[in-house]
Amino acid sequence: MIVGIDIGGTTTKIVGLGRDGTIAYATVKASDPVASAAGAIGKFLAVAGKKMSDIDRLAVTGVGSTFIDKDILGIKVEHVEEFQAVGLGGLELSGAKRALVVSVGTGTAIVHAEGRLARHVGGSGVGGGTILGLGKALAGISDFDNFALAASKGCVENVDLTISDISSGAVGTLPPNATASNFGKMADRPSPEDYAAGIVNMVFQTVGMLAILAARAEGDTAIVIVGNTMQIPMAREILGALYPVYGVKFIVPELAQYATAMGAALFLKD
Helix, strand or coil: EEEEEECCCCEEEEEECCCCCCEEEEEEEECHHHHHHHHHHHHHHHHHCCHHCCCCEEECCCHHHHHHCCCCCCEEEEEECHHHHHHHHHHHHHHCCEEEEEECCCCCEEEEEEEEEEEEEEEECCCHHHHHHHHHHHHHCCCCHHHHHHHHCCHHHCEEEEEEEEEECEEECCCCCEEECCCCCCCCCCCCHHHHHHHHHHHHHHHHHHHHHHHHHHHHCEEEEECCCHHHHHHHHHHCCCCCHHCCCCCCCCCCHHHHHHHHHHHHHC
């Protein structure tokens, strides 16, 4: 197998590509980069029912990969530039030949990808790290899964100001329910769930608009959104709500959280 490992700020993802076309996945919590990479391999082998000898080549990418400077469990490590991995993985999982691939991890990276070529376009510090940081500060929630559940139960109208709050009707192409200001209308006592919903809404509206503007600049008609934070169900709803206003459909592939690890493995594939 060719194995790709994406060592992120909070989780480490691993993907194995078999010569027979089989694909296997695994995820572990990230702490120490070297330990999490080794742990990811161990978990992956158990999940896939493979042995160490089944791994032909091993690629690492992601922010934590810079700390990997020697073999892992006796396997030679090959480094793959992260933006290249994001682009390759996004195209593979979406089935697109050319696209703007947006990876929402701890922060957000925007990559133009076509074939086996990928180019970093830009990005933002707004991403999953923003969600976890503000979630802890405002909602008192530090666990990702608990935060996602809380956001699904919250009411964003208790924290966000909409067009209808400041206008008697639509403003240009913006409908009355469009957000005029994130956290611009705070209820007297928003619940932790309301805060969580407002945080997710702010982050993914920001990511969505950055992606739309970048796609227009690059001439891309497909926008692929990947990354671990796409496991928040509300995120897909927020991106989908941008379509009536801007006419852009976002592609969120199944297993979007594994795109970068997938791209690292694909980079080594002949």
